[in-house]
Amino acid sequence: MLRRFLAYIGRPCADTIEGFGHFFRFSYQTLYWCLRPPWRTARLSQEMLAIGVNSTLIIVLVALFAGMVFALQTGNSFRLFGAETLVGATVGIALTRELAPVFTALMIVARAGSAMAAEIGTMQVTEQVDALKALAVNPINYLVVPKVLATTLMVPLLTALFNGVGILGAYLVAVHLLQIPEGPYLMRYRDFVDTGDLYQGLIKAVFFGLLVSLIACYKGYRTRNGAAGVGRSTTEAVVIGSVLVLVSDYFLATWLLKLFPDYPFQ
Amino acid sequence: MKHDLNTDVKIGIFALIVIGVLAYITLDVSNVSLTPGATYTVYTFLPSAEGVTKKTPVQIAGIPVGVVSSINLIDNTRARVAMKIKNKVQVTEDMVVNLRSRGVLGDVYLELVPGKQAGAVLENGDTLVNSRLAVDYQDIFETTADISRDLKEITQAMKEYTVSDKSVVSNILQNMEELTKNMVNISNQNSENMRVLVQNLAELSKDLRRLGKDGGAELEEALNRISSITQKIEQGEGTLGRLINDETTIDKTNAILSDVKNLTEPIGRLQLGLDYHMEYLGASSEYKNIINMKFSTHPDKYFLFGVVHDTNPPPSSNTSIETFETGGVTTVVAKETSTFDKIRFNAQLAKTFSDFTIRGGLIESTGGAAVDYIKGPVKVSLQGYNFGNAGQSLKASANLNITNSLYITGGTYLFGGTDSVSGIKYGPDWFLGAGIQFTDQDFTSLLGGAGLFVR
Amino acid sequence: MISIQGIKKRFGEHEILKGVDLEIPPNKITVILGQSGQGKSVLLKMIMGLLTPDHGNILLQGQDLRDLGHDDRSQYAKKIGMLFQNAALFDSMNVEENVAFPLREHTKYSDAVIRETLETMLNDLGLPDIYQKMPAELSGGMRKRVGLARALVLKPEIMLYDEPTTGLDPILADSVDQLILNTGQKFGITSVVVSHDIEAAFKIADKIALLHEGVILEEGKPEEFRKSKKPFVQQFILGKAGEGFIG
Numbered sequence: 023m024l025r026r027f028l029a030y031i032g033r034p035c036a037d038t039i040e041g042f043g044h045f046f047r048f049s050y051q052t053l054y055w056c057l058r059p060p061w062r063t064a065r066l067s068q069e070m071l072a073i074g075v076n077s078t079l080i081i082v083l084v085a086l087f088a089g090m091v092f093a094l095q096t097g098n099s100f101r102l103f104g105a106e107t108l109v110g111a112t113v114g115i116a117l118t119r120e121l122a123p124v125f126t127a128l129m130i131v132a133r134a135g136s137a138m139a140a141e142i143g144t145m146q147v148t149e150q151v152d153a154l155k156a157l158a159v160n161p162i163n164y165l166v167v168p169k170v171l172a173t174t175l176m177v178p179l180l181t182a183l184f185n186g187v188g189i190l191g192a193y194l195v196a197v198h199l200l201q202i203p204e205g206p207y208l209m210r211y212r213d214f215v216d217t218g219d220l221y222q223g224l225i226k227a228v229f230f231g232l233l234v235s236l237i238a239c240y241k242g243y244r245t246r247n248g249a250a251g252v253g254r255s256t257t258e259a260v261v262i263g264s265v266l267v268l269v270s271d272y273f274l275a276t277w278l279l280k281l282f283p284d285y286p287f288q
Numbered sequence: 289m290k291h292d293l294n295t296d297v298k299i300g301i302f303a304l305i306v307i308g309v310l311a312y313i314t315l316d317v318s319n320v321s322l323t324p325g326a327t328y329t330v331y332t333f334l335p336s337a338e339g340v341t342k343k344t345p346v347q348i349a350g351i352p353v354g355v356v357s358s359i360n361l362i363d364n365t366r367a368r369v370a371m372k373i374k375n376k377v378q379v380t381e382d383m384v385v386n387l388r389s390r391g392v393l394g395d396v397y398l399e400l401v402p403g404k405q406a407g408a409v410l411e412n413g414d415t416l417v418n419s420r421l422a423v424d425y426q427d428i429f430e431t432t433a434d435i436s437r438d439l440k441e442i443t444q445a446m447k448e449y450t451v452s453d454k455s456v457v458s459n460i461l462q463n464m465e466e467l468t469k470n471m472v473n474i475s476n477q478n479s480e481n482m483r484v485l486v487q488n489l490a491e492l493s494k495d496l497r498r499l500g501k502d503g504g505a506e507l508e509e510a511l512n513r514i515s516s517i518t519q520k521i522e523q524g525e526g527t528l529g530r531l532i533n534d535e536t537t538i539d540k541t542n543a544i545l546s547d548v549k550n551l552t553e554p555i556g557r558l559q560l561g562l563d564y565h566m567e568y569l570g571a572s573s574e575y576k577n578i579i580n581m582k583f584s585t586h587p588d589k590y591f592l593f594g595v596v597h598d599t600n601p602p603p604s605s606n607t608s609i610e611t612f613e614t615g616g617v618t619t620v621v622a623k624e625t626s627t628f629d630k631i632r633f634n635a636q637l638a639k640t641f642s643d644f645t646i647r648g649g650l651i652e653s654t655g656g657a658a659v660d661y662i663k664g665p666v667k668v669s670l671q672g673y674n675f676g677n678a679g680q681s682l683k684a685s686a687n688l689n690i691t692n693s694l695y696i697t698g699g700t701y702l703f704g705g706t707d708s709v710s711g712i713k714y715g716p717d718w719f720l721g722a723g724i725q726f727t728d729q730d731f732t733s734l735l736g737g738a739g740l741f742v743r
Numbered sequence: 744m745i746s747i748q749g750i751k752k753r754f755g756e757h758e759i760l761k762g763v764d765l766e767i768p769p770n771k772i773t774v775i776l777g778q779s780g781q782g783k784s785v786l787l788k789m790i791m792g793l794l795t796p797d798h799g800n801i802l803l804q805g806q807d808l809r810d811l812g813h814d815d816r817s818q819y820a821k822k823i824g825m826l827f828q829n830a831a832l833f834d835s836m837n838v839e840e841n842v843a844f845p846l847r848e849h850t851k852y853s854d855a856v857i858r859e860t861l862e863t864m865l866n867d868l869g870l871p872d873i874y875q876k877m878p879a880e881l882s883g884g885m886r887k888r889v890g891l892a893r894a895l896v897l898k899p900e901i902m903l904y905d906e907p908t909t910g911l912d913p914i915l916a917d918s919v920d921q922l923i924l925n926t927g928q929k930f931g932i933t934s935v936v937v938s939h940d941i942e943a944a945f946k947i948a949d950k951i952a953l954l955h956e957g958v959i960l961e962e963g964k965p966e967e968f969r970k971s972k973k974p975f976v977q978q979f980i981l982g983k984a985g986e987g988f989i990g
Contacts, residue, residue, distance in 0.1 A: 067295045075302040114317070141835075152793050153831035157845045157893070158820035179306040186309035215317040216343075220310070 048162075048240045052170055055163040065168040073134040073169070073235075074176030078183065084129055085184040088121060089113060089191030097200040106202045110211030113192040118219040122184040123177075124271055127230035130177055131263040135238035138169050139259035142242025143252040151243075166243065170235040177231030178224045185223065218282035226274050233270060234263040327354065327372040328412035332385045332398075332419050337367035339389065339396035346371045346398045353377040356398065371398065382407035385419035561590075565703070565723025574598065578723075580634060588641075594634035596652055647671075665695040669705075700724050744769035744933050745790060745901070749799035752785055759785055761957030762799070771949035772927050772934040776941065776979065781954050783937040784828070787903050790935065791825050792816060803901075821849060824899035828906045830890030832878035838865075838889050839874040845897045864892045868922065884915040891922065895930070902926065904936040908943055916940070920947050941980055945969070953979060 092113050100106045142165055145151050154161045189211075196202045241259035245251045334340070337359050344356040354373035362368045373379055382403030389396045403418075410416065561582035568575055580594030636649035636658075645660040656673020669691040691705035700722070707717040745767035752760040759782035767773050767790075777783045788794040789801060792808060801808045803819065811819055832841050839861060846857050865871060868888045878886060887907060894902065904923060908916035920943045927934045938944060944951050945965050952962035953976055961968060961976045969980065 067299060070299050071295045075298050078302060118313075145833075148829060148834075149827045149831040150833055152788070152791075153825075153827055153833070153893075155793055156791055156820060156823070156825040156827075157848065157897075158817045159844075159848050179303060182310040182313075183306045185313055189313065212317055213345075217314050217318045220314060220317070224310075 044244065045236075045240050048166075048243065049236055051162050052166050052236065052239070055160060055167045056171065058163070060163065062164065062168055065164065066171055069168045069172035070176055072137075073130065073172050074179060077130065077133055077176070077180060080129055080133060081126060081180045081184055082187050084125055085122070085187035086191040088125060088184075089117065089188035089193075090195045092116065092121070092188075093192035093195040094200070097196055097202060101200075106196075106200065107206035107210050108214075109196045109200075109202060110189075110192065110207045111214035113196075114189055114211050114215035115219055117188045117192075118185055118215060118223045120223070120271070120275070122181045122188060123223045123226040123230055124267060126177055126181045126184050126227060127234055127267045128264055130173065130180070130231070131234045131238070131260055131267065134173065135234050135263045136256050136260050138235065138238040139242040139245075139256045140252055142166070142239055143245035143255040146243060146245045147248050147251060161243075166239045169239055170232065173235035174228060174231040177234075178227040181223055181227035182220075185220065216282075222275075222278045222282055225278060226271065229270065229274060230267050233266055237263045237266065326375050328375060329357065330371050330373055330379050330410050330412075330414055330416055332369050332371065332416040333362065334367045334369055334385070334387060334419050337369055337387075340367070340369060340387065340398070344397060346373065346400065348377065348383075348400045348402070350399075353400070369398070379410045379416065380407040381410055381414075381416070383416055383418070385416055387419070560584075561725065561727045563594075563723060563725040565701075565721055565725075567703070567719045567721030569707075570718040570720070576721075578634075588639060590638050592634060592636040592638060592647070592649075596632040596634065598632070667691075667693040667695075667703075669693070699726060744804065745935070746802040746805075747786070747790070747799070748802065750786070750789065750796045750801070751798040752782065752789070752794070752796050758957060760796070763954070763957070763959055765952055765959050765962065767933060767935055768950060769933050770927075770931055772923065772936060772947050773950045773952065774936045774938055774944040774948040775952050775954055776939060776944055777937075777954035778939060778979075782957065783939075783954055784905050786954065787825075787905050787935065787937050790901075791823060791903055792820060821897055822899055823901045823903060824894030824897065825903040826887065826890050826894050826905065826907055828909060830878075830886040832881075832886060832889055832893070834878045836878075837874065838870075838876050838878070838881070841878065841889060842892045842896055845893060849897060860896065864896055865889075868892050883911055884919065887911070887919055888922065891926070895926065898930065899932065901933045901935070904934065904938075906938060907936060908938065908940050916943065923947055941982065955979075 093109055096112050097106055097109045100108055100112075142151070145154075145161075145165070151161045151165070154164055193207075196207055197204045238259040241255040241262070245255040247254075340356055340359055342356060342358065345352050346354040346356065354371050354377070356369055357372045358370045360368045360370075369385075379400060380402065382405065383400045384403065386399040386401055387396060388399050400416075561580075561584070563580045563582070564578070566575060566577050577597040578594060579597075580592055582590050582592050584590040632653040634650055634652065636647045636651065638645050638647040643661055643663055645662070646657070647660070648657040650656070651658065651671060651673035654673050656671060658669060658671030658673075660667060660669045669689075671689055671691075689705055689707040691703055693701050693703035695701045701724075702720075702722050704720040705718065707719060747763055747765040747767070750760050750763040751758065763786060765775075775783050775786065785794060789796055795809070803822075808816075808819070832838075833844065836844065842861055842864065843857050846852055846860065850857075852860070861874075865873070868891060870885065870888050870892065873881070873885065873889075878889070881889065902923075907919050907923060911919060923934060923936060924947050926932060936944075936947070948965050950962065951965055951968040953960045953968075955975060961971045961973055963971075968976070971977065
């Protein structure tokens, strides 16, 4: 009856609502299996290595150049009205609050999210997921939980790394290339950047990690129709993951600004 | 899948590095020496804690010694500010708390200024009783806002008189209003010059208000001391007066005023001056507002177009006049021709010879001529107009007035003078007033937010 | 052993199974025949518990699958082994890890015991010395045997085979058939084979059932099945494409 009513409204609408339902059921199952044995520490280690540690190089590269180019652009612009010593503060706040968590999450979506969706998707279409079930192993518990946990743990860590490397990159460009005086640069940076900024970024990162890994695993898990289906799932995981990172960032930023109100320029 | 030790080692190294980075950044940006155990709290009261937030720096002699830890409203009147001060820094009871702001961003900080003799050292929880809001940008902003309110009231009042007839004046007044708005905006990006200007304007508007309020007796007395040099004559509406009231003329003037920019652009060398002043006529107790625009095409030549608004024109022939000038800038005249002509026009051609400027043309909608003498901040003008027609003798209808102007700054001035009038009821008059004038360079500077009124 | 009662299953618009009733006898090999796309694999996955029927019951030793709680279902799953159509080996693991996976998941055996069990199992299936190979390096027949090893390692009571000989050359297909036969006899296992290979069915089956258009059209011992009067059964046995199908 309900389904028929939804079908009347329109197939796409019904599919979307059904998709939401599936996703939240999937998320619930993931949470359920997070809290229930068996706890697969070896699998978790494996995923942490794959998702986190092996992303170090790319994160370092992206962070370094993001910090550098940001310092270069703001430095040249701020110099127009003599505020170039604020480059460190600007880059610091932007990185810790926004750029580091968002860029890290986007890199993880691109690198690990696509891999997760493809891996689980392939296992689904080649009956490996069924094989797990046939061997009395819950696939959510075995496949999804370690990936989601590892991503949720690793994105904040990578974000912290991004912060450090990005700030270093900005410092190198600002002080050595743009010849901005080091003392005022660092003073402004320390004046304006606050531990609250760092925590905001890290809280965001935890949420992003959870979100992108759940979406990627969900998309992989729902894969049908062979190799083409795997391709579609992978694409969807990356696209939806990226968009949701940016959209949820706005809402998170709004809430977190309420949580950390003692911002000097409120 | 065996538990690979290698995997865990890699993760461990990674996590250690990352946590190290995080710890470093955290310690770097948080003032480690300001951990709870290393500080004590001192309170103070401020009449206004505007701009003060948690973590607003507290300084002594420019060196950070602590931060603001909380702000509370006390008795619904004052702000109580708690300052966390480093233990090794001693705050003494003679210290004065100054709320200061720095930089164009206007972020504030609290400066503790030691008094003349050293007082007792304050303990945790004590209160510093002396505080003041330092005079700086914030004050300027407030004064500016007051003045702009005054100016707005003036223009608003003027607008009310003119709103019925959709004349040129109302357009100009709108422009004036916008100008004051712009001034407020620009003053927010303030500069030292602004501060000077603002103070001058404050005094000026104060004077103007006082003049309006309690002028009565004093002015009467002053009036008596002014000698009369007028002849009484009949007046009539001159041919020129009719011409200036002609619609075509009005339209033309309108076009010029409404689109000065279009006018100035094609004529590259053309310079524009704008003058606004208000005068109080002692005998007739009336106010006049005059706006003149000056177009200089050549260093020693200019055209002047202006509008005179008389709030309460005398029933018959009656006048008032004044003029003023800086290094050959602006001029104004005023006179009434018809019985209730609230709006009259100026249109003159001027030529400068050394310190003298000779002007001729329409003065308050009648024909006239004037001589200005300008030396330094002083200007003396002599002008005659309303020479009449229709067989009236020249002497009978003429207005002659003398104006002395003193420039306080480049752009603001006070003036006063005597005026011979023709009406029987209104004998010789005297007048006082104040004005403000700009050149197009001023506009450019204003709009650019750069140096203001620097001449 | 297994009793399938009135199973119906619909996928979107298509009703694949329209009321299937079938008894699987214990310790025998039952072959379910049918054309491609008739829902044979779906039926098998229902027995395995991977899919749930829309209507009807599946009883294992009198116990309804749907009444099982989570832990019981896990126990149930351990009683049943399944060989998937393409073996469904975990391609991130090598052969050794694949076959050892169920043991590591469900037993506390030491590495040595696991190793020993593996060796016995792989030798029995004629797969020596491929422990470190990845599934992608194996031939189709080897994959199936590794898959079988993985399914058998927990010593299930029931083995389900999904198209075990599809895609194999005749000789290899025959060897897989022998494997099924041997496995059944050696471990005393109840086997259910889903296939469209009529020759193999007659060779290994103790019971044959033909699934056609959502119902079991004919079932019985091989000799009874061969003598069926139903035209489609005869057509299927002879492997002819008819003018029209008669139910």
